[in-house]
Amino acid sequence: xxxxxxxxxxxICKSGTSVKIECRSxxxxxxxxxxxxxxxxxxxxxxxxxxxxxxxTYEQGVEKDKFLINHASLTLSTLTVTxxxxxxxxxxxxxxxxxxxxxxxxxxxxxxxxxxxx
Amino acid sequence: xxxxxxxxxxxxxxxxxxxTMNCSYKTSINNLQWYRQNxxxxxxxxxxxxxxxxxxxxxxxxxxxDTSKKSSSLLITASRAADTASYFCATATYQxxxxxxxxxxxxxxxxx
Numbered sequence: 066x067x068x069x070x071x072x073x074x075x076x077i078c079k080s081g082t083s084v085k086i087e088c089r090s091x092x093x094x095x096x097x098x099x100x101x102x103x104x105x106x107x108x109x110x111x112x113x114x115x116x117x118x119x120x121x122t123y124e125q126g127v128e129k130d131k132f133l134i135n136h137a138s139l140t141l142s143t144l145t146v147t148x149x150x151x152x153x154x155x156x157x158x159x160x161x162x163x164x165x166x167x168x169x170x171x172x173x174x175x176x177x178x179x180x181x182x183x
Numbered sequence: 184x185x186x187x188x189x190x191x192x193x194x195x196x197x198x199x200x201x202x203t204m205n206c207s208y209k210t211s212i213n214n215l216q217w218y219r220q221n222x223x224x225x226x227x228x229x230x231x232x233x234x235x236x237x238x239x240x241x242x243x244x245x246x247x248x249d250t251s252k253k254s255s256s257l258l259i260t261a262s263r264a265a266d267t268a269s270y271f272c273a274t275a276t277y278q279x280x281x282x283x284x285x286x287x288x289x290x291x292x293x294x295x
Contacts, residue, residue, distance in 0.1 A: 099282040108271060109226075109285040158225065160283070170214055170233075170275065172283055176225040 067093045067163050071175035078149055079183055086144045086178045088159030094139035095161035099172070100132075103156040115142040149182040156180075188286055189272060195292045202259040204289040206272035207252075213275050215248055216283065217257050220269045229257075229270075262293045 068091040078084050088098055096117045101109040113134050114122040121134035133145040142161075146153055156179050160172040189206050196202055206215070217229040232239045232248045232255065239246045245258040259266055269290045273283040 101285075106290075108287045111282045111284060114282055156223075170231060171228075174226045174228075179223070 067091075067161075067171075067173045069159065069161050069173045069175040071157075071159060071178050073178060074176065075179045075181075077181045077183065080150055081148055083145055083147045084149055084180060086146070086157055086159075086180075088142045088144070088161070088175050090140045090161045090163070090173070093161075093163040093173075095142075095163065096139060098136060098142040098159055098161045100134065100142075100144050101158045101160070103158060103177075109158060112144075117142075146180065149180070151182045154180055154182045189270070189289045191289060192287070193290045193292070195294065196262055198262060198264055198293055198295045200262055200293075202262050202266070202291055202293070204257045204270050204291070206255045206257070206286050208255075208272075208274050208286070209253065210274075210276060212250075215246075215255050216273045216275065217244075217246060217255075218271045218273060218285075220271065220288075222268070226271075259291075262291075264293050264295045267291060267293045 070089045070091055072087045076084055098115040100112045102112050103109045111124050112127045115134045115136040117136045117139055123129045131147055136142040156177050158177040160174045162172055212234055214231055214233045216231045218226045219229055220226050230241045230244055230246050232246050234250055243260045248255045269288045271288045272286045275283050
């Protein structure tokens with residue numbers, strides 16, 4: 066089946082630094098990827114929709130200048146948390162659709178990246 | 184934004200019992216999906232039910248969908264300790280590129 070990877074799986078950084086998280090579709094192409102954030106004991110909240118070759122669409126309340134999304138190719142989207150603060154500590158999960166399979170229903174989720182900002 | 188609301192928020196049962204979780208949503212949907220998440224891990228897709236379907240089975244899982252009430256239920260029969268996890272419903276409305284919107288989830292604990 067389709068596989069989505071994320072790197073790194075865990076990252077610890079100091080407050081004020083920037084962290085880049087990669088989301089890759091390993092065996093399929095994805096024009097659209099999605100980024101979610103999950104705080105402890107809470108659900109997944111959609112942050113943004115990443116579109117290959119164009120600007121990301123951000124959900125209300127998500128700062129686009131703080132969470133930079135780049136979808137430079139059909140297999141890679143990156144999320145950069147700029148000037149990270151402790152409140153950005155969370156579990157970040159990406160998902161992607163396989164455009165070639167023409168299946169608009171199935172999304173494939175990455176394993177998630179746990180970010181801890183000290 | 185959040186679409187679905189699950190209840191109960193937490194459910195504790197004994198092995199062998201059935202577990203039922205409910206999900207309500209607010210807008211029209213194309214499909215509704217259920218996912219499982221073990222603590223601190225990624226999501227596992229369990230089952231998808233389309234808006235024109237009323238019931239679906241997969242192994243020990245049974246999902247129902249009532250679009251008139253905008254609700255769905257997930258039944259896990261003969262539960263096992265390994266079923267202990269958080270369960271989320273997620274709804275999809277298909278315009279181009281629309282994401283899944285997740286409910287708040289139900290935490291299931293199955294004790295042996």
